[in-house]
Amino acid sequence: MHWIFLFLAFLIGISNAVQSGVNVQLRESFNNPILAALTSFFVGFVILLIAFACFNQNPVPSISDLKQISWTRFMGGVLGAFYVLTVVFIVRNIGPANMICLVVAGQMIAAITIDHYGLQGFAVHQITLPRIAGAILLVAGVYLILKN
Numbered sequence: 001m002h003w004i005f006l007f008l009a010f011l012i013g014i015s016n017a018v019q020s021g022v023n024v025q026l027r028e029s030f031n032n033p034i035l036a037a038l039t040s041f042f043v044g045f046v047i048l049l050i051a052f053a054c055f056n057q058n059p060v061p062s063i064s065d066l067k068q069i070s071w072t073r074f075m076g077g078v079l080g081a082f083y084v085l086t087v088v089f090i091v092r093n094i095g096p097a098n099m100i101c102l103v104v105a106g107q108m109i110a111a112i113t114i115d116h117y118g119l120q121g122f123a124v125h126q127i128t129l130p131r132i133a134g135a136i137l138l139v140a141g142v143y144l145i146l147k148n
Contacts, residue, residue, distance in 0.1 A: 019040075020096050020099060020100075023036055023037065023040050023087060023088050024087075026039060026040065026088075033088045033089055034085065036088050040084055041080075041084065097145055101145045101146060104138065105138060105139055105142045108134075109135065112127060
C-alpha cells in the first residue's frame with residue numbers, strides 16, 4: 001500500500017473527531033441542530049463544487065443517464081446526513097472519544113461483513129481467526145474507553 005493512502009485515512013479519522021466538535025459548536029451558535037447539520041452540508045457542497053470546477057476531467061452524465069441509476073446508489077448522501085445530524089445530537093452527551101469508539105466499532109463490524117460476502121461489489125475477504133481476534137480486541141478497547 002502506498003503510504004499516502006494510509007496517511008490520508010489517518011487524517012480522515014482526525015477530521016471526523018474534530019468535525020464532531022465543530023458541528024456541535026455550530027449547533028450551539030444556531031441553537032438549532034438541524035440547521036447546523038444543513039449548514040455543514042451546504043459548506044461541504046460549496047467546497048465540492050469548487051473542487052469539481054477546478055479538477056473534474058470526466059464528462060457530466062446526462063439527465064437520461066442519471067435516471068438509469070438505481071436509487072440505492074444515492075444512499076451515500078442519506079448516510080452522510082444521518083451521520084452528521086446524529087453526531088450533532090449525541091456527541092455533547094457521550095463525548096467525542098466514546099462516540100468515535102462506537103462509530104469505529106460499528107464500522108469494523110459492517111466492514112468485516114461487507115468484506116466476507118463481497119457486498120457492494122467489493123472483493124471477497126473471508127472472515128478469518130485474525131480478523132475475528134482484531135474485531136474482538138477492538139470491541140474490548142471500545143468497552144474499556146467507554147468505561148470512564
